Amino acid sequence: MIIPSFFQQALPVLSKLEDSGYEAYFVGGAVRDLFLSRSIHDVDIATSATPLEVKAIFTHTVDVGIDHGTILVLHKGTGFEVTTFRTESAYSDFRRPDHVEFVRSLYDDLKRRDFTMNAMAMDKEGQWIDPFNGKEDIQNGLIRTVGLASERFSEDALRMLRAARFVSQLSFRLEEQTKTAMQQQAQLLEHIAVERKLAELDKLLEGSNKKQALTSLIETGLYRFLPGLADRKTALEHFASLQVDTLTKEQCWIVLSWLCVKEEVKPFLKGWRFPQKRIQHVERSVKTIGQLQASGADDWLFFQAGREAAVDATAAVACLENRDPDLEQAADRWNALPIKHRQELAISGGDLLQWTNRSRGPWIKEILQQAEQAVVRKDVLNTRHDIERWLRECNLL
Known part of the structure; x- marks a missing residue:
């Protein structure tokens, strides 16, 4: 197999680790995305070398996560995260292991990972190591945990939201035992920081299959442990029934806020730990939805809203009315205003x-x-x- 150019940049790091007597592989999301022919933004390397051994091999390193085995190796101006093979202890906070143990076995390292599609490795020759049949699950479009789903989710409850996020990003479906475990352990999300939940939901709303991912949140009951959504199943079902897949992330939050709270946008989004600037934009856009529905678009309304809110509210109204938005016309209306401020x-x-x-x-x-x-x-x-x-x-x- 020919190694893509993005991986080529990291090959000298793998080679130097191997020349020093250690194993080294590409692992994680980059390997998965290579198999899926998706764009790759960075690569992760796993090695049998301990953090101190990695630091002894390379001249320029940064201790970005040395306690958990991760060293950033700088090579020709580019940083590559190199992490020691490891096993993990119990997760008393349902998010991070109490401690990790460095090991020399790639298999032991891969079996601690979340999903089979993320538990593959590739060597510098392009040979795949796939002990948990990740390739097969990718080919079948399945999101399946490595080992028992109940154990993986009790270790790190955020993995349940990651599973729903992958439904959106990859258009995969949940494997039945994985889905059942999510239904049974949804309450463990109570232990996860809101900021981490927001990061996952933002990624979900950036995916191309939002509708199915939102349906997964409803069917598994995960929504009950997300800020402001516990008693809003009907609104969330309405949201999932709309043509949301073409909306941007912010437009999704605007429609969701309209359906859930309308006049109480600020406290709803504060519950999600939104930064003030995002709150202001969503709040302005939700207000504009009401005005557009009441009296239609006019120049004064667009001027008051501002370009971004006017366009996003236009998209939201079209979504709520189940029709295609004319965003170009909305942008042209704003651009044609005699004054903008x-x-x-x-x-x-x-x-x-x-x-x-x-x-x-x-x-x-x-x-x-x-x-x-x-x-x-x-x-x-x-x-x-x-x-x-x-x-x-x-x-x-």
Whole structure:
């Protein structure tokens, strides 16, 4: 087998480990994605060398996770994570092993991994090591745990959300015993930090088969242990029934927020530990959905929403109404606005004071907004002279 160019960059690292008397292999997601002909962004290397032995072999290293056996080896400006073969103890927090033990056996290292498709290795000659039939499961489109699913999920409960995420990303289906274990152990997600749950759900919502993945969350009961969703099965089922596969991640969160909470977007997303900027965008977009459904699209609405929220809300409304969105038209409407921000208005509060000789007060903001709205709706040109004349004609000065 010919090693793809991306792996070629890491071959000198494997060769140097082998030349020093140790075993070394490509492992994990990169090997899986190579078999699936998917794009690969990084490669992981597993070796029989201990972290200290790895550090003795290579000149430039970083201790990114030495306690768990991982050393970053720097080679020609690129970093490669090299991790020692290991076995793991009990997982008292249902997320991380209490301690790890370094071993010299590749088989022992692979059997601790989550799913068979992620428990394959490849040597520098392109030969596959597949003790748990990961290739066969990939060919059959199955997500199956290595060994007993109940043991894998009790070790790391986040693996259940990873399984649902792979349904979306790979368009695979859950193997029956794996699915049953998820149903039986869903409550273990209570032990997982919200930030980790958000990261997995974000990846799920970036996949191409969101509908089936969302259905998996419902059928396994995992949704009951996700922030704000425990008592919203009906809304989640509605969400999963829509044509969500073409939506972006943010558009999915907008539709989900609309279906679940509408007026209470902020506390819902805070429960998910969303950063403030994301909350503001989803909240603005959900508000725009209501306005679009009530009165349709117009320039003033798009101006108030901003380009991103206007386009995302347009996509959300189309999804809710089960029709194809015209996002190009929405973007063109926003791009055609005479002004895009309040700062672009040709007059200021100082102009109003000069024209009226009145004292400062809330009237300034009110008149500026009326002028802004008139410019956006093309009732008046955005020049100082034209706006002054319009204001006087409307008896606003």
